[in-house]
Ligand SMILES: Nc1ncnc2c1ncn2[C@@H]1O[C@H](COP(=O)(O)OP(=O)(O)OP(=O)(O)O)[C@@H](O)[C@H]1O
């Protein structure tokens with residue numbers, strides 16, 4: 001038994017490095033989507049201190065809107081633009097109806113409000129576009145090809161590349177622009193940010209809009225693979241272990257954490273899955289995150305917290 | 310001191326009958342005074358006298374139950390932080406409030422927030438006018454950095470800096486806004502003698518070179534006597550004296566407030 005758990009899987013990996021590489025690559029690609037969803041969480045948490053339970057539903061809502069528009073005969077490019085506009089309007093709405101009213105309330109109250117928001121969004125999405133499973137095809141080729149024996153899929157590569165580009169653009173934006181600086185300032189110290197004239201409300205709209213955008217990209221990729229339906233919002237459950245791993249306030253943590261979880265669960269599923277009767281993918285991420293926490297309670301990139309006495 | 314550049318002008322800010330309480334605590338009780346253009350006003354008083362509360366009222370963090378705040382003649386019941394910033398009021402905090410994860414330069418750049426107006430879209434593209442604007446404002450911040458002699462820590466995350474330097478960076482952030490009125494809450498607290506001397510020099514230079522009006526809270530009487538043109542004394546939320554440093558020093562009630570004697 002010990003042999004089966006500790007030794008045999010590694011022998012399998014060594015036996016067929018090409019297959020192992022394929023497993024890792026599929027894991028990385030899945031990881032990119034986890035990273036994106038976790039990124040949405042982190043942005044909102046940093047800037048407004050809100051743990052956004054509705055992040056997963058925002059992914060669903062964005063994808064539903066896009067598919068819905070396309071089903072009504074709107075061309076893909078126009079549907080994309082309209083969806084972006086709708087996500088921005090949604091961010092305004094959330095600021096106006098929710099954040100503004102609840103400012104200075106305890107974190108738990110805002111958290112509850114986002115639970116409410118997730119029901120509203122889900123209901124809204126399904127009322128507008130129906131609750132049947134929809135296929136999403138935005139015209140990205142889906143052919144497979146081989147590179148030195150390793151089987152790759154065009155769509156997966158495209159998805160990973162767009163995820164990477166999005167993250168790079170956001171990184172530049174946060175680091176080198178006035179608004180990016182304002183976002184980081186608000187995340188660091190609300191009072192000081194107010195004193196230099198940073199408009200908190202505008203910043204909130206921007207982070208929620210950006211989180212919506214990131215959700216849209218994740219929704220497109222995921223939706224194109226497995227159809228747009230309610231289960232899309234459950235992707236948020238995968239973001240949770242990513243956040244435990246990467247820390248709730250670290251952007252690099254979200255990205256690297258997502259990749260680790262993506263690869264970890266795929267490798268575990270393939271090599272250790274059969275030992276547990278399969279389907280360990282669903283809970284393995286949590287185990288990985290918890291084990292990790294034992295050794296690094298501050299998360300991947302967090303600084304060690306030393307209690308002042 | 311060169312009297313010609315430091316000519317004290319008209320009233321820049323007037324607070325009138327400000328009353329502020331937190332539950333049962335009267336932090337401020339009918340306090341009125343003026344800050345004149347180009348002057349350095351010191352606000353002093355024992356711990357808990359209401360000095361910080363007064364600054365918080367002026368820049369809109371606290372809203373008084375009674376009284377008015379008039380900046381440049383425009384009277385308001387309450388200030389709001391972003392309005393204060395837009396009007397040219399910049400400040401530092403008693404407990405340093407910097408953006409700890411950001412570099413010195415980035416912290417100071419946030420002080421230019423309101424000087425940069427390019428739209429979101431340009432910035433998202435980080436191109437054209439937005440890039441030009443970014444560069445111009447960075448140049449200004451480099452001047453502030455030179456002025457405060459903190460070139461060596463431009464790129465250092467401020468959370469890693471020693472206390473004295475953090476205070477200096479915080480002053481830099483306020484200066485970057487080119488304020489009309491600069492509010493400093495205990496800018497020298499916790500500093501050693503040498504650091505205090507530097508800070509005094511910066512405050513005097515800012516006032517002298519740019520004509521910036523300054524209101525500062527300070528506990529060190531030596532410093533207060535040296536650098537201020539006028540002193541307002543608060544005690545238990547009331548103003549008990551207002552005048553030249555010498556007059557205030559000779560004031561019996563002030564001496565008693567500091568010695569904790571009841572004056573009768
Ligand atoms: N946000 C607040 N909530 C409740 N009470 C407050 C608040 N801010 C100030 N106070 C109270 O108001 C009174 C005046 O406080 P303030 O901080 O203005 O004093 P200070 O003169 O700045 O004192 P110090 O020299 O210690 O800084 C104190 O009794 C303080 O406890």
Ligand SMILES: [Mg+2]
Nearest residue numbers: 360361362403
């Ligand atoms: Mg104080």
